[in-house]
Amino acid sequence: MKEELLIPLVGIAPPDDFSQEEIKRITPVLQLLASSTPLAQGMDTVLHPRDFMPEVRSVIITGTPCYFGKLLSFEQCREKLLGITDPLHVSLEFFQHLQEKKMFMNKFFEDRGFSFLSVTGGQFPIKLAASKCGIGYYGKNSIIQHPDYGSWISLSAYVTDAELETDDPLIESCGDCGLCMDACPTGALFKPYKCDSEKCLNFHLAWNKNTIPKPIREKCGNLLEENCNMCRDICPRNSKLKSVNTISAPEELIYPSLPDLAEITDEEWENGYALTLAGFFLFDKKYLKRNAVIAMGNFRVKRYREVLKRLTDCGDDELKEYAAWALDRIN
Numbered sequence: 007m008k009e010e011l012l013i014p015l016v017g018i019a020p021p022d023d024f025s026q027e028e029i030k031r032i033t034p035v036l037q038l039l040a041s042s043t044p045l046a047q048g049m050d051t052v053l054h055p056r057d058f059m060p061e062v063r064s065v066i067i068t069g070t071p072c073y074f075g076k077l078l079s080f081e082q083c084r085e086k087l088l089g090i091t092d093p094l095h096v097s098l099e100f101f102q103h104l105q106e107k108k109m110f111m112n113k114f115f116e117d118r119g120f121s122f123l124s125v126t127g128g129q130f131p132i133k134l135a136a137s138k139c140g141i142g143y144y145g146k147n148s149i150i151q152h153p154d155y156g157s158w159i160s161l162s163a164y165v166t167d168a169e170l171e172t173d174d175p176l177i178e179s180c181g182d183c184g185l186c187m188d189a190c191p192t193g194a195l196f197k198p199y200k201c202d203s204e205k206c207l208n209f210h211l212a213w214n215k216n217t218i219p220k221p222i223r224e225k226c227g228n229l230l231e232e233n234c235n236m237c238r239d240i241c242p243r244n245s246k247l248k249s250v251n252t253i254s255a256p257e258e259l260i261y262p263s264l265p266d267l268a269e270i271t272d273e274e275w276e277n278g279y280a281l282t283l284a285g286f287f288l289f290d291k292k293y294l295k296r297n298a299v300i301a302m303g304n305f306r307v308k309r310y311r312e313v314l315k316r317l318t319d320c321g322d323d324e325l326k327e328y329a330a331w332a333l334d335r336i337n
């Protein structure tokens with residue numbers, strides 16, 4: 007039946023429970039997320055396939071290539087005072103593409119009398135399931151690597167009561183290479199295959215709604231959301247990837263002007279980032295402003311002083327503190 011589905015990059019994993027050992031490794035990360043963002047509140051336990059569908063017979067993992075090509079560097083952005091996001095995270099087309107794929111699969115199974123459910127939320131460990139069904143293998147950067155698309159594949163997971171033939175795991179490894187671990191700006195990749203979330207910039211920029219520690223802020227550069235990609239950019243397996251040229255993303259959301267973001271209005275937020283995946287994870291325009299203020303502090307450009315001074319007088323104590331930090335850094 008899998009062949010009839012006619013979708014590239016599909017793997018079928020068995021519907022088994024995750025092991026106690028696996029649960030022990032993953033739970034602390036879910037607990038961290040649950041205490042860091044309203045989005046993950048109460049979602050601090052691993053869910054097994056049967057928790058979503060008691061009569062589950064197969065787990066389906068799909069991969070979607072998502073490399074958008076080389077982006078401007080920190081220095082290039084500094085010239086124009088621009089922040090930066092991941093095109094994937096601000097592309098409505100990409101989001102729509104994933105939705106269409108899901109709807110297509112849903113219809114495929116429903117037409118054949120089976121149930122089908124997306125389990126792509128945080129409580130279902132997709133990488134783990136993906137590593138068991140040949141979609142890819144764990145790289146030392148703790149991301150699943152596909153033989154052709156490297157670590158630039160976005161993963162989705164589904165359960166169904168259709169019994170599908172399972173796929174074997176892919177046995178490959180990074181060998182002696184550890185470039186990603188050396189490149190991580192905060193040392194979050196402290197051991198091969200393991201990422202310390204509390205050090206990962208992506209956690210802080212996108213998930214952490216508590217205070218971002220100052221040493222971490224300094225490493226954020228001009229990143230505005232979950233878009234530190236050092237550990238993917240340096241990987242030799244990603245060096246010859248072709249960019250996804252069928253999907254586009256709005257330039258003004260990829261490279262926004264920082265002073266504008268720092269004072270973004272409700273209307274601008276609602277018609278822009280709020281509609282995107284980046285906005286979904288940022289949750290509130292306040293955190294986009296926060297990240298923009300951090301980026302301004304990191305550019306250390308005197309022209310930002312006026313905007314930052316205004317923010318030190320705004321009604322939000324947290325933002326005031328970030329603005330004061332940025333001003334200090336510029337001064």
Ligand code: B12
Binds near residue numbers: 126
């Ligand atoms: C929580 C989370 C994060 C956290 C924690 C990161 C992490 N390493 O898991 C933070 C916020 C830091 C984060 C960052 C990023 N994330 Co994230 N994240 C998730 C989320 C929601 C859950 C992942 C999870 O359960 N982590 C807990 C850890 C403990 O699980 P784990 O890494 O699988 O742990 C296993 C390994 O350590 C392995 N292991 C241990 N020892 C050994 C030894 C060997 C030899 C081997 C082979 C394995 C191995 O065993 C553990 C399981 O038992 C998933 C979506 C989902 N529902 O799964 C996306 C997801 C993992 N993220 C993703 C991405 C792309 C990113 C980022 C690149 C940011 C971005 N642009 O989106 C960075 C990458 C950071 C990094 N290098 O890991 C993708 C990964 C796609 C892929 N090809 O793998 C996912 C799957 C989202 C998606 N739907 O596509 N993320």
